[in-house]
Amino acid sequence: MENMEKDLLQTIADIRGFMPGSAFSLRKNGEGIERHSTEHVRINAKLDKPGIDIIVDANTVGESLHIPVILTDSGIKDVVYNDFYIGENADVEIIAGCGIHNDGCDTSQHDGIHTFHIAKNAKVRYVEKHYGEGNGSGGRILNPVTIIHMEDGAYAQMDMSQIKGVDSTMRKTEANLGPHAKLVINEKLMTHGKQTAHSDVTVNLNGEDSVVQIVSRSVGKDDSIQVFHPIAIGNNKSRAHIQCDSIIMDHAKISSIPEIAANHVDAEIVHEAAIGKINSDQLVKLQTFGLSVEEAEKVIVDGFLK
Amino acid sequence: MENMEKDLLQTIADIRGFMPGSAFSLRKNGEGIERHSTEHVRINAKLDKPGIDIIVDANTVGESLHIPVILTDSGIKDVVYNDFYIGENADVEIIAGCGIHNDGCDTSQHDGIHTFHIAKNAKVRYVEKHYGEGNGSGGRILNPVTIIHMEDGAYAQMDMSQIKGVDSTMRKTEANLGPHAKLVINEKLMTHGKQTAHSDVTVNLNGEDSVVQIVSRSVGKDDSIQVFHPIAIGNNKSRAHIQCDSIIMDHAKISSIPEIAANHVDAEIVHEAAIGKINSDQLVKLQTFGLSVEEAEKVIVDGFLK
Incomplete structure (x- = not known):
């Protein structure tokens, strides 16, 4: 090899x-x-x-x-x-x-x-x-x-x-959960240049006491484009927690379109999403330790996606 | 009259x-x-x-x-x-x-x-x-x-x-915000029987330092159906906060499909959504004060939509 x-x-x-x-x-x-x-x-x-x-x-x-x-x-x-x-x-x-x-x-x-x-x-x-x-x-x-x-x-x-280095991705994930099943999805994504990334995730909570937890973290740099579309559907007594956090840099564009649907009175579904740039306090703090702006950004981005 | x-x-x-x-x-x-x-x-x-x-x-x-x-x-x-x-x-x-x-x-x-x-x-x-x-x-x-x-x-x-009492509603709201404009939307909705309610809200944050805050609260009873589709698009330095909370009862179905898009590095967009049934601790507490289940539910629902 x-x-x-x-x-x-x-x-x-x-x-x-x-x-x-x-x-x-x-x-x-x-x-x-x-x-x-x-x-x-x-x-x-x-x-x-x-x-x-x-x-x-x-x-x-x-x-x-x-x-x-x-x-x-x-x-x-x-x-x-x-x-x-x-x-x-x-x-x-x-x-x-x-x-x-x-x-x-x-x-x-x-x-x-x-x-x-x-x-x-x-x-x-x-x-x-x-x-x-x-x-x-x-x-x-x-x-x-x-x-x-x-x-x-x-x-x-x-x-x-x-x-890194993936010019285009169209990710599709579909899950069907039976009773007492538990699914944990941890998604990490970094795009740069003119890259595009789409991620569709559909989770059907069909079984009683099924649970899904999705944590998605992404960083969009340069002119890259990201679209997240997670869907959690509670068809039974079930719990879902979806969290999408994105750091936007340069001229990137990021969309997050979570969809939560409760079709059962005992479905508990929570979603949180946030898109924002790098915390400037953190940047300043790292620069006072002697790091350049670029080095400080790298430390924060690496930590976020770790 | x-x-x-x-x-x-x-x-x-x-x-x-x-x-x-x-x-x-x-x-x-x-x-x-x-x-x-x-x-x-x-x-x-x-x-x-x-x-x-x-x-x-x-x-x-x-x-x-x-x-x-x-x-x-x-x-x-x-x-x-x-x-x-x-x-x-x-x-x-x-x-x-x-x-x-x-x-x-x-x-x-x-x-x-x-x-x-x-x-x-x-x-x-x-x-x-x-x-x-x-x-x-x-x-x-x-x-x-x-x-x-x-x-x-x-x-x-x-x-x-x-x-109450509206069998079908299809609500569309579109806002275009200039610089330093601030929009606050408070939406309250209760459906019952076989009612259906759709609400689409699109907010374009076009101006520098524009701000939108959307708080949506709903209660779905009986066999009613609710669909929320708020969209916040940050095209400039701007802030958006969208919060959707729903109480699901009986055989209602509730979907929440928030869409947040950052097209600018200084756009800060946060979304939170939760769908769940009435807090059972609150129900029990009110019942210990002598309220029937129905009366306790009404107190909680009215408070939530107040």
């Missing part, structure tokens, strides 16, 4: 190679190039379309899976379907992520359609980082679709971040 | 007659039936379409105008255009409101299109109450449109409430 590829893997998945001994799949430039399973976590290539099935046996506890994707050739358009079947009472961590290195003038695009089936009382922590780099003029585009079905008592934490 | 008409006026405008000595217009069943002006506040019937022009001279301070509308015949469909011209440095109060008494089986509908031109440093407090009653099966429909243009340093407070 080239160093550039190892660096991409480091950035998006905190690894530098194939992770022998644990379940693993690496997709590169539209093809699966390495894949291995463990006794209780099987990763199988799909036969009918591009992508993999990830099957976690019931009661599998403590395993960590890595399924990174990298695009290093310019002009690749990759569409992949990954299905996750998490068995009852399992408790696993899944590290996904997509890195694009584009030195060419053609657009590189990865559209990952991920569907989670999380069985009764199973727990999943899913981490997904998106990142673009390279000196080419070709676009770096990521359009992730995430669909989550949660059975009775299931728990999922989705940590989804777009670090 | 019949007692029923006086009671309607009392409910929507806190008056029981024609208010001699102050600027006044009463519209009944689609026709202007009484209108008088003062030296500095002129109310003129429009010549080209139904409605009135309300012209407040510059520097007019302390005057109070009443422009109520009542519908007492079943089957009336009234569309009216009212234009308000508030002169520089004026400071006035405008009491509007529409009451429908429908004892028949035909729909009674009033669509009021109100346009405000608020000049430099002028101040307006506008109060509008909507109310329906009567024993007929005919619908009581109110579709108000309010357009507000605010010049440099203008101030407007809009207190808009729908008390």
Whole structure:
């Protein structure tokens, strides 16, 4: 593996190679190039379309899976379907992520359609980082679709971040929660240059005592544009808390369009959103410690997105 | 004037007659039936379409105008255009409101299109109450449109409430704020039975240091449906604070879809929304004072909408 590829893997998945001994799949430039399973976590290539099935046996506890994707050739358009079947009472961590290195003038695009089936009382922590780099003029585009079905008592934490370098993203997330299911989504996003980022999240609280918590933090720099559209629908006795905070810089434009709907008398739904520039008191304070304006801004932005 | 008409006026405008000595217009069943002006506040019937022009001279301070509308015949469909011209440095109060008494089986509908031109440093407090009653099966429909243009340093407070008895309402409000303009909107809404209420509010913060504050409180009972869609757009150095709180009861459905957009680095926009049922601690506490569940609910709902 080239160093550039190892660096991409480091950035998006905190690894530098194939992770022998644990379940693993690496997709590169539209093809699966390495894949291995463990006794209780099987990763199988799909036969009918591009992508993999990830099957976690019931009661599998403590395993960590890595399924990174990298695009290093310019002009690749990759569409992949990954299905996750998490068995009852399992408790696993899944590290996904997509890195694009584009030195060419053609657009590189990865559209990952991920569907989670999380069985009764199973727990999943899913981490997904998106990142673009390279000196080419070709676009770096990521359009992730995430669909989550949660059975009775299931728990999922989705940590989804777009670090930098992604020119255009259209993210769609849909979750359907059964009784006592709990979903936590932590979204972090930074855009710069002329980048655009859209994120639509729809959570259907169908089961009694289902809970969702969404925390979205973003920073928009330069001439970038961000649009957030989270929707929480309480169809049963349920609770939802959505919080969107954005820092606006330079000539960026940021919109937040949360939608909360209570279709049941025992649905409790709260939303908070704020868009504003960097706190000037913090800026001044850091500058008195000897930091330049740019350094002080970086400290604040990094802390905000941490 | 019949007692029923006086009671309607009392409910929507806190008056029981024609208010001699102050600027006044009463519209009944689609026709202007009484209108008088003062030296500095002129109310003129429009010549080209139904409605009135309300012209407040510059520097007019302390005057109070009443422009109520009542519908007492079943089957009336009234569309009216009212234009308000508030002169520089004026400071006035405008009491509007529409009451429908429908004892028949035909729909009674009033669509009021109100346009405000608020000049430099002028101040307006506008109060509008909507109310329906009567024993007929005919619908009581109110579709108000309010357009507000605010010049440099203008101030407007809009207190808009729908008390009860309105079967269907589609409210649209649009405001365009100049520099240093401040708009305060207080919206109160109660729906019951099979009523539906939609409220769209769009505020364009175009001027430097313009400010908007929207506080919306609603109670949805029985099988009623409410949809709130406030939009604040910061196109300049500006501040917006939107707060929507709703109490859901019985089988009501309530949606809140606030949209906040910052198109300028110095736009500060905050939104908060919450939908939930009546606080059960408060209910229990009031019941320990000897109130029935229904009485305790009424105390809490009335306090919330006060």
